Amino acid sequence: MTIHVDTLPSKEMRRVALESRYPVWPRNTLATHFSNASITYGDRDFIYMADGRKATYAEIWEKAEDYAKALINLGVKRRDHVAILMENDLSYPSLIIATSMIGAVCIPLNTMLNKEDLSYILTQSDSRFLIFHDKVKDKNHAKTIVELLDETDFQKHSQLAKAICVTSSKEHTSTNFLSWDAFCKGAQAVSNETLTARKEASLYPDEVAIILYTSGSTGKSKGVMLTHDMMLRCAYSTCLSRAIEDGRITFAPLPFYHCFAIIEALFAMSFVGGAVISSPSFSPLTALQLMEKYKANDFLCVPSMLVPLLNHPRVHEFDLSHLFAIWCGAAPAPVPVWKKAMDVLGLTEVLTGYGQTEVSSSGVTTEVGDPIERISSRVGRPKLGGVCGLPEFNGSTVQYKTVNQDTGQDLPAGSVGELVVRGNTVTHGYYNNPEETAATIDKDGWLRTGDIGRIDALGYIEVLGRRKDIYKVSGEIVAPREVEEVISKHPAVNNVYIVGVPDKMTTETGAAFIELKAGENCTRREIVEWCAARIARFKIPRYVWFIEASDWPMTSTGKVQKFRLQEIAIEKLEKK
Missing domain, CATH: 3.40.50.12780 (ANL, N-terminal domain)
Known part of the structure; x- marks a missing residue:
């Protein structure tokens, strides 16, 4: 289908069309949902890859059934954990659907994990099966997995039984791995009747389907269970x-x-x-x-x-x-x-x-x-x-x-607190x-987000920063987000992030990292004067450092890692 803005229905009409398609909530598993989608939209394209490959809804579902059979042949049982360590690939959606189809749990893994993190998550998640790309960018996962499988400690604590390697060459063939081709051929050994029986035993929408591990910017990663x-x-x-x-x-x-x-x-x-x-x-x-x-x-x-x-x-x-x-x-x-x-x-x-x-x-x-x-x-x-x-x-x-971040008690409407x-x-x-x-x-299901913010009269949330990012200057609370918003409006500024750092006189103070727009120049004094005209004095960052776009410490999903900026700031101050 081709949609053009000139023929786009109003938002109200679009919502009515969607609601008419789902008059009651269909309590589906991921597999039954995509089965229905493959029937309704079978000939439509579902995914386009950057390398030119594409697949329709029907093709995604057909592959999912093949992978489900291959997983059964591999020995995957209901509630077994199947980890996927792959970059975006045409087979990825079908693998997610396939694990759902047979009642297993899919565990997508960050492809930028180092050996230590990979060992921890594979062990902590009780993953019994792993499907992985041999190389993703600069990560040689095949080499890492071989090393892990040979380590006594990993063998002792991990439940990993089989690993399937998707390789672009014969460089990483290993007796430790099952090849992707061999895995796929295993589907031929499983009958349609066997797959149907497994599908029927796996129709439970409230069971955990995916466990996603948080980035773990502080401490060990946590596996979030999602049904x-x-x-x-x-x-x-x-x-x-x-x-x-x-x-x-x-x-x-x-x-x-x-x-x-x-x-x-x-x-x-x-x-x-x-x-x-x-x-x-x-x-x-x-x-x-x-x-x-x-x-x-x-x-x-x-x-x-x-x-x-x-x-x-x-x-x-x-x-x-x-x-x-x-x-x-x-x-x-x-x-x-x-x-x-x-x-x-x-x-x-x-x-x-x-x-x-x-x-x-x-x-x-x-x-x-x-x-x-x-x-x-x-x-x-x-x-x-x-x-x-x-x-x-x-x-x-x-x-x-919002609640009091220390006591957990509810706060009055409009108050700043932990969301x-x-x-x-x-x-x-x-x-x-x-x-x-x-x-x-807590016992009533309230989850602490770790974010500080307020909810306005219209119900809109203003996020002021992470709980750990908030700092105090001479007892006054400073939310970095507020100061970042002010500095971002300076005509020379392209990007800005602020962190709190220790200070002997005021307990803590602000440190700003600023990326300027191409061709622009600016000084610390100009930034301080810009802030002085717009925010309280105690909120003005004492330290201002200008950096290049390539210097931002990023997560693999494009977020700036503030804890790393804080480490960099402290290192700079210790050298002064």
């Missing part, structure tokens, strides 16, 4: 909130091991017969080429992707006339970035959202048509739920409130980690 029903409700509520129309084509250069790509792209598009354009990595030029080639209507991104794309010297050379929507999440984007996005890309529907892995993905989004000033200062309000929502949550799937959330898309806990579960989720 089939949680994830499908989250995806549907995204479709309703964003008024996603039939057949939307979404460009999502995000890793398939992350909830943003899984829920907001793959699963969301499956509710409307849409397609996902995927890329294993992001580059501005490739992004522009793919969006033009496949006539993208929608762009899912983070600010570290959007800003360089907007600044690319060839951005005006591409036909992006089908592009009208964007969701820029993970981190706030200032007003100038949003305005430039609308001007350069011709966008008519821009929004942001907020959530976390523990909420299946997003819990809130801004509304289609919200003013830029609201989008840049708020992350949204609880998503529309429709048939998948709860009446006690005003029809949404989730409910948020907590509960709902039918919120995890019930962390796998094999009762201590973290008890510390994060």
Whole structure:
């Protein structure tokens, strides 16, 4: 399908069309949901890969059935854990569906994991099977897995029984691995009747379908347990909130091991017969080429992707006339970035959202048509739920409130405090980690997000920073987000992040890292004077360092790692 903004129905009409398609909530597993989608949208393209390969809904489902048989032949039983360590690939969605089909649990792994982290997660998750790419960028996973399988400690504590290597050469053939071809051929040994019997024994939407491990910026990674029903409700509520129309084509250069790509792209598009354009990595030029080639209507991104794309010297050379929507999440984007996005890309529907892995993905989004000033200062309000929502949550799937970050007591409306959330898309806990579960989720299901914020009179959430990012200057609380917003409006500033650092006189103070726009110059004094005219004196960062775009410490999903910035700041101060 080809959608053009000139013929796009109103958001109200699009929502009515979606709701008429789902008059009651179908409590499906991932497999039954995609089975229905393959029947309804069989001939439509579901996924486009950057290398030119593509697959229809029917082809994705057919491959999923083959992989399900291959997994059964491998010895995978119901509730067994199957880890996937692969970059974005045409087979990835089918593998997720296949694990659901046979009642197993899929564990997508970050492809940038080092040996120590990989050993920990494979062991902690009780993964019995591993499917992996031999190499992903600079990571030689085949070599790492061989080393782990030979280690006595890993053998003693891990339950890993079999590893399937997807290799691009014969370099990594090993008796430790089963080849991808051999794995796929194993499907021939399993009958349709056997697969059908397993499907029928696995029709439980409230069982855990996927365990996603958090990035673990502090301490060990935690395995967030998400059920089939949680994830499908989250995806549907995204479709309703964003008024996603039939057949939307979404460009999502995000890793398939992350909830943003899984829920907001793959699963969301499956509710409307849409397609996902995927890329294993992001580059501005490739992004522009793919969006033009496949006539993208929608762009899912983070600010570290959007800003360089907007600044690319060839951005005006591409036909992006089908592009009208964007969701820029993970981190706030200032007003100038949003305005430039609308001007350069011709966008008519821009929004942001907020959530976390523990909420299946997003819990809130801004509304289609919200003013830029609201989008840049708020992350949204609880998503529309429709048939998948709860009446006690005003029809949404989730409910948020603020609590005292030290005592956990409820705060009055409009107060700044720690954001907590509960709902039918919120995890019930962390796998094999009762201590973290008890510390994060109370007896009534309220989950502590670790974010500090406030909820305004319209129900919109303003996130002021992570609990650990808030710092005090002479007893006064400073939320870095507020100061970042002020500095970001300086005409020479392209990007800014602020962290708190120890200070002998004021206990703590602010340290700003600033990336300037190309060709611009600025001094610390100019930044301080800019702030002095706009915020209280104690909020002005004492230290200001200018850095290049390549210097930002990033996660694999495009987020700036503030804990690393804090480490860098402290190192700089110790050298003074």
